[in-house]
Amino acid sequence: MSSPTTSARARASTVLRAPYFWGIVAIVLLLAINTIRDPGYLAISVHPSTGNLAGNLIDILRASAPILMIAVGMALVVATRGIDLSVGSVMVVAGAVSMEFMSAQQSNSAGTALVALLLALGISAGLGAVNGVLVSVVGLQPFISTLVMMLAGRGIAKVITGGQNTTASNDSFRWIANGYVLGIPVVFVIAVLIVVAVALLVRRSALGLMIESIGMDPQAARLAGINRRALLLTAYITSGLLAGIAGVFATATVMTVDVSQTGYQLELDAILAVVVGGTSLAGGKFSIAGAAVGAFLIATLDKTVVFLGISSSATPAFKAAVIVIVCLLQSERVRAQIPKLRIVPRRAPKEVASA
Numbered sequence: 351m352s353s354p355t356t357s358a359r360a361r362a363s364t365v366l367r368a369p370y371f372w373g374i375v376a377i378v379l380l381l382a383i384n385t386i387r388d389p390g391y392l393a394i395s396v397h398p399s400t401g402n403l404a405g406n407l408i409d410i411l412r413a414s415a416p417i418l419m420i421a422v423g424m425a426l427v428v429a430t431r432g433i434d435l436s437v438g439s440v441m442v443v444a445g446a447v448s449m450e451f452m453s454a455q456q457s458n459s460a461g462t463a464l465v466a467l468l469l470a471l472g473i474s475a476g477l478g479a480v481n482g483v484l485v486s487v488v489g490l491q492p493f494i495s496t497l498v499m500m501l502a503g504r505g506i507a508k509v510i511t512g513g514q515n516t517t518a519s520n521d522s523f524r525w526i527a528n529g530y531v532l533g534i535p536v537v538f539v540i541a542v543l544i545v546v547a548v549a550l551l552v553r554r555s556a557l558g559l560m561i562e563s564i565g566m567d568p569q570a571a572r573l574a575g576i577n578r579r580a581l582l583l584t585a586y587i588t589s590g591l592l593a594g595i596a597g598v599f600a601t602a603t604v605m606t607v608d609v610s611q612t613g614y615q616l617e618l619d620a621i622l623a624v625v626v627g628g629t630s631l632a633g634g635k636f637s638i639a640g641a642a643v644g645a646f647l648i649a650t651l652d653k654t655v656v657f658l659g660i661s662s663s664a665t666p667a668f669k670a671a672v673i674v675i676v677c678l679l680q681s682e683r684v685r686a687q688i689p690k691l692r693i694v695p696r697r698a699p700k701e702v703a704s705a
Contacts, residue, residue: 369628370640372679373647376626376672380647380654387658402530406653411534414649415541416441416596418642420616421623422545423589425641426552428624430585431565431633432485432492437593437620439503440477441613444470444597446507449607452518463522471594477503478590479583486582500617507609517606527602537599544595548588549638558636561585565633619648622673647676 384391384406394405420437427434448466455462477499484495529536552558563571564578572578596616601607625631626647627640651672655665 369637370626370643372676373626373640373643375679376676377643377647377650380650380672384654384657391657396533400530401533403533406657408535410646410649410653411538413652414646415535415537416599417616417619417623417645417648418541418545419592419596419599420589420620421627421641421645422548422638423592424617424620424624425627425629425636425638426548426561426585427492427589428621428629428631429561429565429633429636430582431568432582432585433496433621433631434481434586434589434593435493435496435617436477436481436499436503437589437596438613438616439500439507440474440590440593441597441600441616442507442607442609443477443503443510444474444594445601445607445612446510446516446609447473448523448598449516449518449601449605450510452520452523453516458520458522460522463520463526466520466523467526467598470598471591474594474597475587475591478587478593481590482583482586485586486579504609507607507612511607511609513609515606515608519605523602524605527599537602540595541599544592545638545642552638557581562634562636565636623648626673626676647672 381392391406394403394407396402397404420441423437424434448470451466451469452462481492481496481499484490484498485492488495525536526540527537531539552561560571560576560581563574563576564581568578593613597613600612621631623644624636624641626644627637627642629636629640648669651669655668660668
């Protein structure tokens, strides 16, 4: 029977080896740095007239919603040994479609907002399906096929908007990104519900195991009777759909789509969030919870950069430094060089045989 001390060490070792542990540590450290600069940084207040929660933490949760969406979709694609570089472009296409539709309708009704939302999600799922067909049916490398879509997506958005930033007005659509439910931002509530639904779907059914199997060994998965083509198509459609939701979140915040800035380089944030969450870019095992932690880390980083007043030219280097440190701490080889982190149960001393 193991002693309580040994069990505690084993539990501590398990926690340290969790793929997203160092991402959580990085979030706590960033919040601590911000708190040192401003002791009231973590304060959450209640607006006296609306009853809504307000504060820096609420702002971080709101900002994390679009990154959560694209990170979860990216995790599914990466698990199949692929990558989706087109999520940022899909976001701007979704925003362009919804803004153009509402601008043309000139209606403030909820029905117009619903149709605009469905159009945006339908187009996004269609672009994801194109990626899936190019990868699973045509046989193109995921990097190439999604790179083509990344370049084509912004061109499609410019065609839709005529190359101009499009603005619309619809209170129901704006409520998606700026409204509150029980004092909590609606956009964060929607994002959490979607992430939980995806996590339950892939972990409470065989879908997650099948996705991991085609990422680890496609040949063995085929021999086991797994439909690799259908799973790849599903993963890319899901990624496109979630990117479309992220695009709606991004454009509904300001009710404007900027064809050059909406979703710009967010595919890199999604990849970083997935990597920080412990999902290997080589495919196979993936973690939805880890991707969510990575998304929160990216949002906290963005907020910290602004709060500390770091210049825009140095911002990418600052973010890269934090991400590199987190990834290094997740590395088994690096952790093996830190004796204090190697929590290994001590062996019992050998009994000395009596003479």
